[in-house]
Amino acid sequence: MFWDGAPNVLAYLAFLAFPVVIVVLFTRMRPHIAAAYSLLGGVLFLPEVLEFDLPVIPPLNKGTITAFCVLLAMMWKAPQRLSAARAFRGFDFVFVLALFGNVMTSITNGDAIVTGPVVRPALSLYDAFAGSVKDTLGIWLPYFLARSICRTPEELAELVRITLRMAIAYSFFCLFEARFSPQLHRWVYGYHAADFSMTLRGGGYRPTVFMLHGLAVANFVLSGTMLSITQWKLGKTKARLAAYLAVALALCRSSGALVYAVFFLPLMAFVKKPRFVLPLILGVLVLTFPILRGTGTVPTEWIVEKMEAVFGEERALSLWFRFDNEDTLLERARERIWFGWGGYDRNRVFDPVTGEDMVITDGDWMIQLGVGGAVGFVGRYALLVLPLFVLYRKRKQIRDRKQQLLYAGWAMIAGLNALELLPNGLFSWLPYFYSGVLAGAVSAIGTARAVIPLRPRGPAARAQQRASLAPPMPKQGRGGRVVAA
Template sequence: MGAFLFLPMSKIVFPLPLLPDITKGVVIAYGLLLGELISNKKLNSPLKLSIVDLPMLLFCIAVPLASSLSNGLGLYDGIVSIINNYLTYGVLFWAGRRYFNKPEDLRALTIGMVYGGLICVPLVIFEVRMSPQLHTLVYGFFQHSFLQHFRQGGFRPILFMSHGLMVALWMSITTTLCFWLWQSRSVKYFWKIPAGPTFFLLAISTILCKSAGAISFMLIGISSYFVYRRQSSFKHLKWLILLIPIYLYFRISNLITASVIESMAGNLFSDERVSSLMVRIMQEDLFGDKAALHPLFGWGWMDRAWPVDPGTGEVLVQMVDAFWIIIFSTKGFFGLITIYLALGFGSYSILFGMVKPNHFINLKSSPYKVDAVVLSIVITIFLYDTLLNGMVTPIYILCTGALTSCYTNCKTERFSETYTEEISINKIDIN
């Protein structure tokens, strides 16, 4: 988490063959692999792969290889793509599977993320007041367009991340985690600060990030607690994650057009926000048209998937934001399906009650009763964000692996010593 929050946003060209350039995400992956080698954790507690690992295995190995070969890019290019996918997604996912596979591990993860949000609070306030300067002060350069971080007559903080929207989502998610832990009385203090004031500090910082999307996600996360508390089940929360594949299907099939989205957004947000959204939708439409030419495995790499004018050869759009359209353009339907299955299965298994009654939670004695639930909510929020933005954050990939292990360990009754009461997960009492 420290690497995610404080390492610089830069790229160092790596001269060795096959290996990708050095970026923040690659450094984090190398750090995890080195830590595993030093701690010898792999030998002491080996990870047993199961059917739930298949989507990530396919995305890291089969999909990039098929994409390269189907585009005539050759085996070498396929191997490079495999390594890139493994370091970006696989290492983090399986680290979550291996190291956060017990109830107390999920608690450490949720509390650690709240602490990470608290660390960012003074930094957010500093950049809102003094302008986004921390990355420049520490590393000597600004990592993005300064103009994009001036919003509503003030500054949008960016800290040490790739964009202010990434900061906003991080603060939104940590606020949601804090709220659930506070309201469920699972945690009373964070660094001797009462949980209630901690929540309000995080919520104010989220608002100061000036992102309508992040504020909306925070409200979804908070309101989901009250929905669950009132219903005592996941009956309505299931729709949170179901809306993701529904949206993807409608967008790819063009059943939801740009004009429909513009009309709906106009009823909820300001003209400036709607204009920003429509730029993203226009990008999706252009990339979607190009991706439709290679629908199964995509174009391999983004430079080949970029839409251009057939007459002049000039690019039709300067940038692309949404994660889903990037994956669809480069890895096709198979890449899109496997990555969303891999990232969403853990949340899906919790929200749909796939963990059976006597496998999961002793509601009256467990101090960890909300962690898997709220992590499922915030990962669903992260997946919502991937429909708009392409800023995949290592900590969220780690969480998806942890939730997947929650499912597999419950199914094999590895939680049974802690959770034995035969009460369905759909009846968790978080009062």
């Protein structure tokens, strides 16, 4: 749905011109760097909501188009990286479980659902095919590309710098919209991507820039702030950069991101020894949350009370309403717990007489559990958190402290972005990008690739490294004879 306007010519030209931009980047940069800029640039700057509905396959949006174009560019410039990443093996294998779940969901939902005047159709094998194509392009492909462009600790350091640069650039747009209201998407592409009233928060505006929701923008700025702290601890940036991004994050006016910032940013900044246990805890929480929530282990009433004490009654009521809807949807999901209800809103609860929708779904975990069941949930979310588990298991093999800081910093980003899918929706594939990068970097631990030193900064440092790696010059003895050094 287009809000307050319609796509202009520039919106369509942006999609047509973006492949050209990718080609230019790949001809001027190393493939993994060009791919990183292309993947992030497409998600951050192409128009939202606009889709291209081609025959047979599901509609393509900016996320799927970006990932597919980068795949073609990688096949052109760096096919060896794709083959080395070994598609659908290693970390990717859990995604096969999600594809299997799509087939079983269609098989077990051959019945139509009638609620008053509304009939929701039965599923067929075509729905399994369409859902698998959608998941492959929208989830697995960005994850796989991220794995392929990060194969060494040095490349992880480069991706940290690239993501931080993009976050800094995006922060300027955030500051503009925080002052003048979210208008950039409408000014550039001719329409608002979402309801403008959703941007009003705390007596000001919540920036959306070129993304679907202000929550997505806040999470990206939070990720950039965390990376700036990592770079500061590595001696690559000044502390004032982290302070600036923290201010930009505050002006994004997202209570969830602010809670994460208050708790996690001081830990990253002032705990001297890198910690790998916290990302592990986040991964365990994400993967077991449906069980914890379904058994009543999560103290929802206590959380609502604390929310009211800190953020006021309005935010507390919003959270209570969310928990109440989750309880209703959980009861619905239990009826077909293993493979879910499938698409066409069959997982939702409707009035049996009028057919009116009686629930609102916020958290992506609840959507995946209701649509794909436990199998679909595990297939998608294990892809996100499995690198956190493997990193913790291999942590003692990371000897270099700088590499420990890099791995720990990126793992925190991957863990928090996965955690954010519990209360909120999946606005883009960025969480899968972060986890895919970590999966690629974790694969290097304990191999010959892991001993590659981080690239030194500055001409003098690089010259010193080249000198240290150069073979020793032979000594010349009497009479011009060459002797061993």
